[in-house]
Amino acid sequence: MEAQGLTGEIPPCISNLSSLARIHLPNNGLSGGLTFTADVARLRYLNLSFNAISGEIPQGLGRLPNLSSLDLTSNNLHGRIPPLLGSSSALESVGLADNYLTGEIPLFLANASSLRYLSLKNNSLYGSIPAALFNSSTIREIYLRKNNLSGAIPPVTMFPSRITNLDLTTNSLSGGIPPSLANLSSLTALLAAQNQLQGSIPDFSKLSALQFLDLSYNNLSGAVNPSIYNMSSISFLGLANNNLEGMMPPDIGNTLPNIQVLMMSNNHFVGEIPKSLANASNMQFLYLANNSLRGVIPSFGLMTDLQVVMLYSNQLEAGDWAFLSSLKNCSNLLKLHFGENNLRGDMPSSVADLPKTLTSLALPSNYISGTIPLEIGNLSSMSLLYLDNNLLTGSIPHTLGQLNNLVVLSLSQNKFSGEIPQSIGNLNQLAELYLSENQPSGRIPTTLARCQQLLALNLSSNALTGSISGDMFVKLNQLSWLLDLSNNQFISSIPLEFGSLINLASLNISHNKLTGRIPSTLGSCVRLESLRVGGNLLEGSISQSLANLRGTKVLDFSENNLSVGGIFADRDKVFVQGNPHLCTNVPMDELTVCSASASKRKHKLIIPMLAVFSSIVLLSSILGLYFLIVNVLLKRKGKSNEHIDHSYMELKKLTYSDVSKATNKFSAGNIVGSGHFGTVYRGILDTEATMVAVKVFKLDQYGALDSFMAECKALKNIRHRNLVKVITACSTYDPMGSEFKALVFEYMANGxxxxxxxxxxxxxxxxxxxxxxxxxxxxxxxxxxxxxxCIPPVVHCDLKPSNVLFNNDNVACVCGFGLARSIREYSSGTQSISRSMAGQGGLLGTCSW
Structure with a gap:
């Protein structure tokens, strides 16, 4: 039986076709459950892969004596694998990948006498790997990646073994790598990344056919066994994110002639990068970042297929910068990252000779001096340019305006002078612009208003003058992460038009020369989490409209000429109980007097760290006014960088390594929930030791990528203290080069x-x-x-007790936006349409972590 374009449930009559020997119905729209009995005893071939079949795998499939090939890949099957599957001597091929199967690998399946191919990847299987599976005389391919398997990798005792492909990636396997694996002479791929393996790497010199070896993201230690560097057949070598040490052999480029991917980042390697590496002419991806490598970066001239070079966080030197000019022949080059090294000297003009295919150039945190060559504008495909934290001087080149694809431009912490070029307004794709801590003067260029995709703008700690144009920020209404204009010389009043930035999370205009009142329009910025206006010449009272800022965590009005009033005028309606860190210099009930050191500050004002205004809950005639919710932080004073809110810049830049480390390499013990499109892990971000919940998307599931994109779009502007906070998104590639998408949320610790x-x-x-x-x-x-x-308004559509979580302060927070809809009204005002904000499958499904 073969067909295409089928939909609906599988008809029950299939199980009664006693003469049926072959069912081949992949890539259809079949749904419903499966039912097979002994009536189809002649069935030999069953392929229902890539459908939407649900329910459990019928136990009857384990009793079919003639079944030789079973493929149910990519369905919605759950439950356990039938324990009798494999009891038939005819079974040769089993494909059950990409489902929701649980339980252990059945012993009958591991002992199947004719089994050649077994794929159980991307399920939720647990327990240990049966030793018999590795000691079969027939099996050739074993794929167990992305499960919850634990215990040690079984030793191999069956020789000669026929295993050619062994994939154990992303499990919780522990212990050492069995030396007996080195006797699998037919092995072409050994993949065991993202486990908890320990110890040293065995001698693999007998694996003469091995092409793919990936041991990344484990706890391996010691020096790399020399046999690894002498495997001439290797094209992919992954050793990243371990505790390995030692030096790379000087002839590595000659002993690994077929190497295409070399991943050794995040270890403890020392010494120089061997010059012979330049002879690895097939190299495409080179990852040596975050080690202790030193010396001059070698030439890449013979690596004409090179696409990605990651050498950041070492102690490497530029020498005469010949390595940069050697890259001009790499016609497929996409990404270069040499940040956090010891690169010195003037930026060479050869940077302009890099291939026009280049999309990302990162040279931050070095000692690069001189000016940026005007010819940099020739790199027309550039989307990311990081030159921050160097010693660059001169003016910002106007030719940067030719980089029409630029999304991120970071030039902070240099010594640029002159005016910001008007050509910056040509960057209509720009989402992040960082020019802080330089020496530019003059006004903000009016053309910046054309960069209407900006999410983050930081011009702090410069010598900018003039008034802040309100018209500009009406057009920059997509700003949602950060607007920082602090520590400049801006004059005049705060623009009323700031009220149009309704999605903005952080606004810092402190330490300027701004006068007048705090505009009431700021109350329209309902998503503000941080507002800093301290260190200006502002006067008057604090506007009552700021009570609308219900999600605010940081408010700084210090060092101005403000008077107590506004929202603080009616003491009977202001409740401040439960805020032990809140103090005042003006006598006020229920507040302690600030310390003497604080009281001596220039203006001797109360620092009105506004939290959440009072609200009345009416239950019945018995209950009247109940209580107020307050959220307050102390004032801050100091250097400019102390006033910059970095959370919107740093936490969002997570790498795959960061997420893996945070979740203990995606350990099964860290799983707190799972849905159709993703698995939620508990984790800790090393950047600030912050407990988080990480949703990792199952991109091999149809619709998961759309779900990720939809969630990012929907959630980027939703901020409220009673909604689970989205901290950041991670969009990158895993060690195998596959796409990786994750969302990071505030962890809800109290159930x-x-x-x-x-x-x-x-x-x-x-x-x-x-x-x-x-x-x-x-x-x-x-x-x-x-x-x-919210604009447009959002209807949750799935409010239930499991979608209400409690944070460390026992504040209830709503999550689970899988069925959320946005409401858009027609101009008539009489009709409305709704659309999904997060796509099918939802944000977290049931969020009970």
Whole structure:
């Protein structure tokens, strides 16, 4: 039976076709469950891959005596693999990858006498790998990647073995690499990355056919066995993210003539990069970052297929910069990253000779001096340019305006002078512009208003003058991460037009010469988390409209001429209980007096660290005014970099290595939830020791990539203290070169409302009336924000106890935007349409972590 274009459920009559020997129906739209009995005993070949079949695998499939090939790859199957599968001597090929199968690998399957091909990858299988699977006289290909398998890798005792491909990537395997694997003489691919393997790398000199070896993201230690560097057949060598040490052999480029991918980043390698590496003419991806390599970077001239070079975070030197000019022949070059090294001297004009295919050039945190060559404008495909934290001087070249594809431009912490060129306005794809801590003067170029895709703009700590143009920021209304104009010499008043930045998370205009009042329009910036206007000449009272800033965490009005009033005028409506760090220099009930050192500051003003304004909860005639939610932070004073909110710049730049390390290499023990399009892990970001929840998307599932893109688009502008915070997104590649997408959320440490209402959370099984009111108030605040303050409004559509989580302060936060819809009204005002914001599959499904 063969057909294409089928949809709907599989008809039950298939299981009654006693004469049927072959069912070949892949890549259709078949759904429903499977039912097979002994009536189809003649069935030999079953292929229903890439459908939408659900339910469990029928136990009857394990009793079909003639079944030789079974392929149910990429369906929605769950449950355990039938324990009798493999009991038939006819079974040769089993494909059950990309489902939701659980349980252990059945012993019958591991012992199948005729099995040649087994693919169980991307499921949720657990337990140890049966030793019999590695000691079969027939099996050739074993694919177990992306499961929850644990224990040691079994030793190989069957010789000669026929195994050619062994993929154990992304499990929780521990212990050492068995030396007996070195006896698999037919092996062409050994992939065991992203596990918890320890110890040293065995002698693999007998693996003369090996082409792919990936041991990245483990805990391997010691020097690399010399046999690794003498395997002439190797094209992919992955040793990244371990604790390996030693030096690269001087003849590595000659002993690995077929190498295409060399990944040795994030280890402890020392010494120089061998000059012979230049002879590896097939090289495409070179990763040696974050080691202790020194010496001059060698030539890349013979590597004409080179695409990516990552050498950042070492102690490498530029010499005469010949390595840069040698790259001009690499016609497929895409990414170069030489940041955080000891590169010195003037930036050479040869940077302009780099191939026009180049999309990313990163040279930050070096000692590069001189000016940026005007010819840099020839790199027309450039999307990312990082030259920050160097010693560059002169003016910012106007030719940067020719880089029409530029998305990120980072020139901060140099010595640029002169005016910012008007040509910067030609960069209509620009999303991030960082020019802080330089010496440019003059006004902000008016053409910057044309960069309408800007999400982050940092011009702080310069010598910019003039007034801040309100008209410009009306057009830059996509700013959502950061606007920092602090520590300049801007005059006049704060533009009323700042109120149009309704998506902005952080606004810093402190330490200028701004006068007048704080405009009431700032109350329209409802997503502000940080507002700093300190160190100016502002006067008057704080506007009542700022009470609309319900998600604000940091407010700094210090060092101005402000008077106490506005939202603080009516003491009877201001509640400040529960804020032990809040103090005042003006006598005020329920607030402590600030310390003497604080009281001596210039203006002796109360630092009104506004949190969340009071709100009234009416339950019945018995309950009246209940309580107020307050969120306050202390004022800050100091150097300019102390006033810059870096969270929107640093946390968002996560690498695959960062995410892997945060989740203990995607350990099964860190899993706190799983859905159709992703798995949620608990983790800790080393950058700030922050506990987070990481949703890793299953990009091999159809629709997962669309879901990731939709969620990013939908969630980038949603911020409220009663919504689970999206910290950042990670879009990169894994060590195998496959796409990797993840979203990082604030971790909710105190469980879900579902657990508190039931027996799972014993201590909250008897919530008091006050606690219930507080939770209801938090949820109502989140919904009021979504319905009335988001543009367009958002309807959650899936509000339930499991989608309400509690943070460290026991504040209830809503999550689970999988069914959320945005509402857009027609001009008539009488009709509306809705559209999905997060795509099918949702943000986290049920978020109960």
């Amino acid at each position: 879900s409302l579902e657990s508190r209402l039931h027996t799972k959370f014993d201590r909250c099984g008897d919530l008091s009336l006050g606690e219930r009111i507080s939770i209801a108030f938090d949820i109502a605040s989140a919904l009021e924000y979504l319905h009335n303050q």
